[in-house]
Amino acid sequence: MLSRRGWWRWLGMVLVLSSMLALLGCGRGDAEGLVVLDWSGYEQEVFWADFKAKHPDVPVEWTFFADDSEAYAKLQSGFKADLVHPNVSWLEIMVENDMLQPIDTSKLSNWGGIMEPLAKMGQVDGVQYLVPWEWGYDSILVRTDKVAEVPDSWADLWDPQYAGHVSILDSAEAAVVAASLALGYDPYALTDAQLASVKQKLIELKPNLLGYWSDYTEINQQIASGEVWVGANCWPDAYVAVAAAGVPVEYITPQEGRIAWVYGYAIPKGSANADLAHDYIDALISVESMAEMANQYGYGAANAEVAELTDPQLVELFNLDQPEVLSQSVFFQSLSEAQRAAWTQLWDEVKASQ
Amino acid sequence: MNTRGRLWVLIGPPAIVLLAFFVLPMINMGSFSLRQGSFGAARQLWTIEHYRAFAANEAFQRLLLRSTWLALATSLLTVILAYPVAYHLAFKAGGRRMTLMMLLLVPAWTSFLLRILAWKLILGSEGLFSVALQALGLMQEPRPILLYTPTAVVVALVYSWLPFVALPIFAALQRIDVRLLEAAADLGCPPWRAFVRVTLPLSVPGVAAGFFFVFIPTLGEWVTPALVGGADGVMYGNIIQDQFARALNWPMGSLMSLVMLAAMLGLLGLLVGLARLLRLDLEVV
Numbered sequence A: 001m002l003s004r005r006g007w008w009r010w011l012g013m014v015l016v017l018s019s020m021l022a023l024l025g026c027g028r029g030d031a032e033g034l035v036v037l038d039w040s041g042y043e044q045e046v047f048w049a050d051f052k053a054k055h056p057d058v059p060v061e062w063t064f065f066a067d068d069s070e071a072y073a074k075l076q077s078g079f080k081a082d083l084v085h086p087n088v089s090w091l092e093i094m095v096e097n098d099m100l101q102p103i104d105t106s107k108l109s110n111w112g113g114i115m116e117p118l119a120k121m122g123q124v125d126g127v128q129y130l131v132p133w134e135w136g137y138d139s140i141l142v143r144t145d146k147v148a149e150v151p152d153s154w155a156d157l158w159d160p161q162y163a164g165h166v167s168i169l170d171s172a173e174a175a176v177v178a179a180s181l182a183l184g185y186d187p188y189a190l191t192d193a194q195l196a197s198v199k200q201k202l203i204e205l206k207p208n209l210l211g212y213w214s215d216y217t218e219i220n221q222q223i224a225s226g227e228v229w230v231g232a233n234c235w236p237d238a239y240v241a242v243a244a245a246g247v248p249v250e251y252i253t254p255q256e257g258r259i260a261w262v263y264g265y266a267i268p269k270g271s272a273n274a275d276l277a278h279d280y281i282d283a284l285i286s287v288e289s290m291a292e293m294a295n296q297y298g299y300g301a302a303n304a305e306v307a308e309l310t311d312p313q314l315v316e317l318f319n320l321d322q323p324e325v326l327s328q329s330v331f332f333q334s335l336s337e338a339q340r341a342a343w344t345q346l347w348d349e350v351k352a353s354q
Numbered sequence B: 001m002n003t004r005g006r007l008w009v010l011i012g013p014p015a016i017v018l019l020a021f022f023v024l025p026m027i028n029m030g031s032f033s034l035r036q037g038s039f040g041a042a043r044q045l046w047t048i049e050h051y052r053a054f055a056a057n058e059a060f061q062r063l064l065l066r067s068t069w070l071a072l073a074t075s076l077l078t079v080i081l082a083y084p085v086a087y088h089l090a091f092k093a094g095g096r097r098m099t100l101m102m103l104l105l106v107p108a109w110t111s112f113l114l115r116i117l118a119w120k121l122i123l124g125s126e127g128l129f130s131v132a133l134q135a136l137g138l139m140q141e142p143r144p145i146l147l148y149t150p151t152a153v154v155v156a157l158v159y160s161w162l163p164f165v166a167l168p169i170f171a172a173l174q175r176i177d178v179r180l181l182e183a184a185a186d187l188g189c190p191p192w193r194a195f196v197r198v199t200l201p202l203s204v205p206g207v208a209a210g211f212f213f214v215f216i217p218t219l220g221e222w223v224t225p226a227l228v229g230g231a232d233g234v235m236y237g238n239i240i241q242d243q244f245a246r247a248l249n250w251p252m253g254s255l256m257s258l259v260m261l262a263a264m265l266g267l268l269g270l271l272v273g274l275a276r277l278l279r280l281d282l283e284v285v
Helices: A004-027 A049-054 A068-076 A088-096 A116-121 A154-158 A172-183 A192-204 A216-225 A236-244 A274-284 A287-297 A304-309 A312-318 A337-352 B003-032 B040-044 B049-056 B058-092 B094-109 B112-123 B128-135 B150-174 B178-186 B191-219 B223-229 B236-245 B250-277
Strands: A034-038 A060-064 A130-143 A166-169 A209-213 A230-234 A249-251 A259-268
Touching (some): A034 A068, A034 A274, A049 A274, A068 A088, A068 B236, A088 A130, A088 A259, A116 A130, A116 A259, A130 A154, A130 A172, A130 A216, A130 A236, A130 A287, A154 A172, A166 A172, A166 A216, A172 A192, A172 A259, A172 A337, A192 A337, A209 A216, A216 A230, A230 A236, A236 A249, A236 A287, A236 A312, A259 A274, A337 B058, A337 B236, B003 B250, B049 B058, B049 B250, B058 B094, B058 B150, B058 B236, B058 B250, B112 B128, B112 B150, B112 B223, B150 B191, B150 B223, B191 B250, B223 B236
Parallel strands (some): A166 A230
Antiparallel strands (some): A130 A259
16 A cells, blocks of 8 residues: 555656656757758758858758648647748648748848749738748659550549559548549538548549558659559659659649649747748748759749759649649648548548448 | 665656556546647537547448457467467477577567568569569569558568567477476377367467567557558558547547557457456466
């Protein structure tokens, strides 16, 4: 039996131990370096060379995420980052929850080159919270040598001739939008009945699926090895990487349109290094950095001048010189928290069903 | 120091670790499952709506059932495969015992992830099986064999757990007094019967330890299914992970974890009860 005194001693020990742990936790993340919460692939020094030149002594640290919601959850649960790289479709929800600080565009020497319509997407109620960096697509990447017929619509993902060789991005947002397009619905005006048929439609995709892909190296390998013939919701970089390896692939424009996205950098509320973060963003949005990104990944840049410095083949394939194509594509739009919850719940139920 | 003080010094640190990293998080998880949302104001609101949602969600319940079967199959297979290995090590290996044991254990020192990924190479479309089957003319096209199916999950897990199950069984077998087997032989018992009546019952504690050692982590497994499971190999653990990282529904994730824990405790209780009924001694000495 535990005596009363023993109990208090116990409690004391637990308290001492937990406060020690808490102190250990505080030690990290204070001032000296810059912490960037980013997708992997963006840490290359060529992208932020100007920052390195200006602040050679400031160490930059990355924490990677593989899904926007992961970054959101990290920030919400107290992760201290100085920069985050979200889809603009997440911007509103982040601002609503008071997670970002406004950007002072006067601190960005390269701000003038950012195209007006893209800059606007980084605003909430007229305040700039995000600096757009790159835009691109979710579309279908096809192994032309493996398929008898190259698919030409989102609905073709369900075609039994591809059975067992389709892989789709493991993302509720991407899957719901793709299935809505295949069904001819407007993904951002779905009725409850339509949402139910989207779910049914996604369950019906399972016989065709090899699996769900969750990072770009995974889908690149699966397409290169020939295990996947039809990669759904692939980004342009998958095409660039796989085609460069000599694999016969085509990045199609589905009849219903490509899905499109814009990403950019924002500064979380908790950052104590906002000035450094502005300098980092300024380095990223220089024409040279953006051209590097456009050539490596086949994404569009937020600065119109970059297209001239980009491989003409990529420019033609992805219409990188005409960001107005974005308005013809199906955009990932802002979702309310309730909508997001409904979509992700739906997607989890699809994955759980058999 | 008196006896009591010494006792506290001994059990104090592990007790604190257990309290700080097991008991408190469990309480935290229980309380989280009763919140409305994961962040901000919604986290402060109490509700049982997630319990209702789970009770109504047949897809999740069926997935838990399927994952339980998968975990049971994995544990049983591992035990069946590990037993002869342990038996050989304990009774037949003689002077080569250390060498064989090393061969068994050394692969387990490499990263778990690496060993799972290696299966991707073996089962993949340019992997060992696919190439061999093509060379034999049994298959025309390079195709993944088993990869991206629930079977691949079982295969990869059985492989990675095997050494960890062989060890406790080996330990149990080694403790068996050989004179008991000699006595059985003297009394005219054929070897197979001595195995069934003497060796097997006496090794039950090792078998049980190995079985639970595999079953418990496998039920919550999500890395292996994510890597080799494909669309049909999704396990309950993947959906729990999704609830936290993607759906941002921490209350549902907590609730699903608690349900899994309850299911596991229930099943373990059932197995222990069954063992008692069969008068098997589970005590690991």
